[in-house]
Amino acid sequence: MTIRKGDNAPDFTLYDSAKNKISLSDYAGKKNVLLLFFPMAFTSVCTEELCTVRDDIANYEKEQAQVLGISVDSVFTLAKYKEEQALNYPLLSDYNKEISALYGTIYDVFTDMGMKGVSKRSAFIINKQGVTQYVEVLENAGEVPDFEAILEELKRLSN
Numbered sequence: 001m002t003i004r005k006g007d008n009a010p011d012f013t014l015y016d017s018a019k020n021k022i023s024l025s026d027y028a029g030k031k032n033v034l035l036l037f038f039p040m041a042f043t044s045v046c047t048e049e050l051c052t053v054r055d056d057i058a059n060y061e062k063e064q065a066q067v068l069g070i071s072v073d074s075v076f077t078l079a080k081y082k083e084e085q086a087l088n089y090p091l092l093s094d095y096n097k098e099i100s101a102l103y104g105t106i107y108d109v110f111t112d113m114g115m116k117g118v119s120k121r122s123a124f125i126i127n128k129q130g131v132t133q134y135v136e137v138l139e140n141a142g143e144v145p146d147f148e149a150i151l152e153e154l155k156r157l158s159n
Contacts, residue, residue: 002104005135009033009126012099014070014092017079022068022090029128031066032157034150037105037122039141041073041081041091049121049144054087056147063154064128070094071119094119105137121145125153133157 003009013023027033036053038046053060053067060067067089071078078091100106100119110118123145125134134153136145 003124003132003135005132007132009124009130009132010099010102011130012102014094014099015075016090016092017075017082019075022092024126025130027066027126027128028130031064032128032133032154033124033126034060034065034067034154035103035122035124035126036067036069036145037094037100037103037119037124038069038071039107039110039118039121041071041077045121045142045144046071047085050087051085052144052147053089054085056151057088059151060154063151063158065125065154065158068092070099072097072100072117107141110141123150125150125157127157 011025013021016022050069069091072094074095075093078093082091094100097117105120105122107118107120120137121141122137127133
């Protein structure tokens with residue numbers, strides 16, 4: 001399945017790094033949501049990406065956006081990663097790869113090591129009504145989302 005701009009975003013419930021259940025629908029009518037799927041904790045580009053958002057979190061909050069990071073790492077791995085990187089938004093574990101597959105963000109094979117079922121680096125903006133407003137799915141894991149375009153879209157939605 002591939003999620004496109006204008007599609008209703010599929011709801012989901014995942015555990016965060018503190019073992020709390022978080023659902024996309026928790027934010028319905030309250031906040032726009034930026035979903036950031038990332039391949040793996042403790043890797044250089046993922047750390048760059050997530051720390052960029054961490055350092056700019058005030059701008060996301062100003063635009064009434066909740067950032068949620070999602071990877072196929074375990075809650076235990078994500079807890080350690082979040083602590084070490086001082087990340088200031090939830091990291092959700094899609095350990096069973098169901099949500100990454102639902103959003104069309106799974107690599108068939110990731111890297112030359114042949115790993116399967118790793119999330120593609122992707123960004124989705126879901127508005128308060130649950131409709132997808134922005135989609136960026138990167139085939140090259142060495143690239144990061146266009147955060148300037150993401151913030152522009154969030155500004156548009158918050159006006």
